[in-house]
Amino acid sequence: MAWFKKARTPIAAPDKASRVPEGLWVKCPECDAIIYTRDLVKSLSVCTKCGHHFRLTARDRLLSLFDGEHWVEQDADLKSNDPLTFTDTKPYRARLEASRKATGLPDAILIGVGRIDGSETVVAAMEYAFIGGSMGVVMGEKIVRAAETALARRLPLIIVSCSGGARMMEGALSLMQMAKISAALARLDRARLPYLSILTDPTTGGVTASLAMLGDINIAEPKALIGFAGPRVIEQTIRQTLPDGFQRSEFLIEHGMLDLIVDRRELKATIARVLRFMMPNDAA
Amino acid sequence: MPELLDFEEPVGVLLKEIEALSMLPDSDQRRQDITRLTERIVSVRAELYRGLTPWQRVLVARHPSRPTTLDYIERLFTDFIEIHGDRRFADDHAIVTGLARYRDQEILVVGHQKGSDTKQKIYRNFGYARPEGYRKALRAMQTAQKFGRPIVCFVDTPAAYPGIESEERGVAEAIALNLREMAMLEVPVVIVVHGEGGSGGALGIAVGDRILMHEFAIYSVIPPEGCAAILWRDSARKVEASAALKLTAPDLLGLGIIDEIIKEPIGGAHTDPAAATTLLDEALHRTLGEVAALEVNVRLELRYQKFRKMGSIGIVEEAES
Numbered sequence: 001m002a003w004f005k006k007a008r009t010p011i012a013a014p015d016k017a018s019r020v021p022e023g024l025w026v027k028c029p030e031c032d033a034i035i036y037t038r039d040l041v042k043s044l045s046v047c048t049k050c051g052h053h054f055r056l057t058a059r060d061r062l063l064s065l066f067d068g069e070h071w072v073e074q075d076a077d078l079k080s081n082d083p084l085t086f087t088d089t090k091p092y093r094a095r096l097e098a099s100r101k102a103t104g105l106p107d108a109i110l111i112g113v114g115r116i117d118g119s120e121t122v123v124a125a126m127e128y129a130f131i132g133g134s135m136g137v138v139m140g141e142k143i144v145r146a147a148e149t150a151l152a153r154r155l156p157l158i159i160v161s162c163s164g165g166a167r168m169m170e171g172a173l174s175l176m177q178m179a180k181i182s183a184a185l186a187r188l189d190r191a192r193l194p195y196l197s198i199l200t201d202p203t204t205g206g207v208t209a210s211l212a213m214l215g216d217i218n219i220a221e222p223k224a225l226i227g228f229a230g231p232r233v234i235e236q237t238i239r240q241t242l243p244d245g246f247q248r249s250e251f252l253i254e255h256g257m258l259d260l261i262v263d264r265r266e267l268k269a270t271i272a273r274v275l276r277f278m279m280p281n282d283a284a
Numbered sequence: 285m286p287e288l289l290d291f292e293e294p295v296g297v298l299l300k301e302i303e304a305l306s307m308l309p310d311s312d313q314r315r316q317d318i319t320r321l322t323e324r325i326v327s328v329r330a331e332l333y334r335g336l337t338p339w340q341r342v343l344v345a346r347h348p349s350r351p352t353t354l355d356y357i358e359r360l361f362t363d364f365i366e367i368h369g370d371r372r373f374a375d376d377h378a379i380v381t382g383l384a385r386y387r388d389q390e391i392l393v394v395g396h397q398k399g400s401d402t403k404q405k406i407y408r409n410f411g412y413a414r415p416e417g418y419r420k421a422l423r424a425m426q427t428a429q430k431f432g433r434p435i436v437c438f439v440d441t442p443a444a445y446p447g448i449e450s451e452e453r454g455v456a457e458a459i460a461l462n463l464r465e466m467a468m469l470e471v472p473v474v475i476v477v478h479g480e481g482g483s484g485g486a487l488g489i490a491v492g493d494r495i496l497m498h499e500f501a502i503y504s505v506i507p508p509e510g511c512a513a514i515l516w517r518d519s520a521r522k523v524e525a526s527a528a529l530k531l532t533a534p535d536l537l538g539l540g541i542i543d544e545i546i547k548e549p550i551g552g553a554h555t556d557p558a559a560a561t562t563l564l565d566e567a568l569h570r571t572l573g574e575v576a577a578l579e580v581n582v583r584l585e586l587r588y589q590k591f592r593k594m595g596s597i598g599i600v601e602e603a604e605s
Binding site for chain 2: 077078079080081082083084086087088089136137138140141144166167168169170171172173174175176177178179180182183184185186187189190205206208209210211212213214227228229233234237238242246247255256257
């Protein structure tokens with residue numbers, strides 16, 4: 001029997017739901033403004049009053065970027081087979097099933113090839129509603145295939161991160177996706193093809209410590225949580241409360257980790273601008 | 285005698301008996317009893333270590349007397365010269381880099397260093413590296429590449445340091461860049477996971493042509509305590525988490541993440557560091573030879589394919605019905 005018992009506070013889920021809820025009117029969690037849902041959709045889920053960025057689904061992200069809201073999906077049929085037969089308080093298989101039902105996606109990523117301002121581009125978008133956008137073997141494989149497609153067809157690659165990090169339920173296999181993806185990005189880099197990393201709220205853990213920090217240009221949405229260690233882990237380590245704004249986009253750009261912070265409503269135009277710099281004139 | 289772990293209590297009981305006997309006046313009977321008990325310790329230990337649970341392996345991997353990277357450097361190599369600093373900000377003491385002679389060749393050594401006594405542990409930040417450590421490692425590895433020298437990386441860290449300054453100076457970027465650039469290093473790179481392979485902090489110096497792992501080392505996406513706190517909402521469920529995470533060497537060999545298990549002496553590397561070094565030496569020498577024999581382009585392609593395949597075991601391709 002220990003003399004002192006450690007108080008264990010379970011890790012609480014974030015209190016603010018950041019996704020646009022269904023219904024006619026939406027209250028902005030930042031400024032409490034009541035917004036007409038249709039207006040919010042028109043503004044790409046950015047609060048029309050204060051500019052708060054609601055979280056986008058992977059599908060809405062692709063809709064917001066591709067010309068004519070059109071793309072060809074890649075590798076839609078890849079699924080995790082629960083390689084570790086992992087069970088915590090419930091079986092991983094059950095979590096997968098629930099997430100598939102809730103999102104309509106087979107895993108936490110959607111890959112599309114389409115045009116951005118006329119130029120063909122490969123875009124990967126993560127889905128936070130699928131087990132926190134966590135990166136497991138399926139995400140790793142799909143991103144590597146996307147990078148290989150970009151390499152073979154000499155197209156730019158864009159990855160929109162929205163993830164809590166590596167997926168614990170696939171153990172070290174998830175960890176290795178960091179190395180696997182980074183190796184594919186190395187090939188893209190050596191082939192002088194553009195890779196843009198878009199960091200959205202949240203981008204943490206193994207996703208930050210691999211693909212999200214490797215862009216030729218790293219672009220974040222405003223006020224996104226971006227970091228390696230989670231704020232709670234850091235607080236436990238240093239036994240201090242973290243300063244306001246720590247690990248937010250504005251903090252990262254001040255520390256030299258980001259090239260740009262761009263409002264979602266300007267993101268597509270900014271991407272197109274950057275790609276004009278990077279792609280040969282005849283291909284644009 | 286290295287300190288005993290809780291599950292080694294049967295060994296402790298026998299050790300106490302020997303201690304009690306050695307207080308008695310010398311006699312043939314006493315000497316025979318001590319010999320008998322000493323033999324018994326070996327067999328009890330062998331029995332215990334044959335059936336270690338994943339959590340017990342975590343404890344062995346973190347054993348305070350487990351040989352550190354510098355222990356192995358001292359025993360395996362000669363003419364070691366440590367090189368310091370990332371030439372950007374500082375010298376990180378949780379990662380050591382240096383030039384060394386291994387048998388008949390010059391190599392570069394990179395490794396996490398946890399420290400063996402309290403003073404050293406604090407100096408080494410308990411093996412928790414900051415961004416400078418990863419940047420120093422990459423700088424040193426690129427120097428090795430320039431001069432065509434093979435690289436050996438020793439992995440033993442709980443994690444990258446989760447502190448404010450780590451985030452401010454971009455620990456994620458430092459690790460990410462290492463992952464990308466290590467994939468392209470033209471010289472042979474051999475990884476030895478000899479203690480704790482703590483997630484991204486470990487992987488940041490662990491991309492190579494071959495990944496060797498000690499029998500009782502662990503390698504995990506998250507520490508079992510952290511996994512338990514998040515998924516079970518109770519860090520005390522670390523024992524279950526350590527089993528679920530499949531972080532042992534045999535598990536990882538089965539999953540295709542490591543290439544080879546390096547056997548340890550009965551009772552773990554800390555009970556006989558000299559014997560542990562001999563076992564490592566054999567595997568390292570052989571592996572370096574194999575990897576060095578490959579042509580650069582072949583080696584790079586094989587390294588790419590090695591990581592490319594990781595995870596395929598967990599994927600099925602089936603259309604939605």
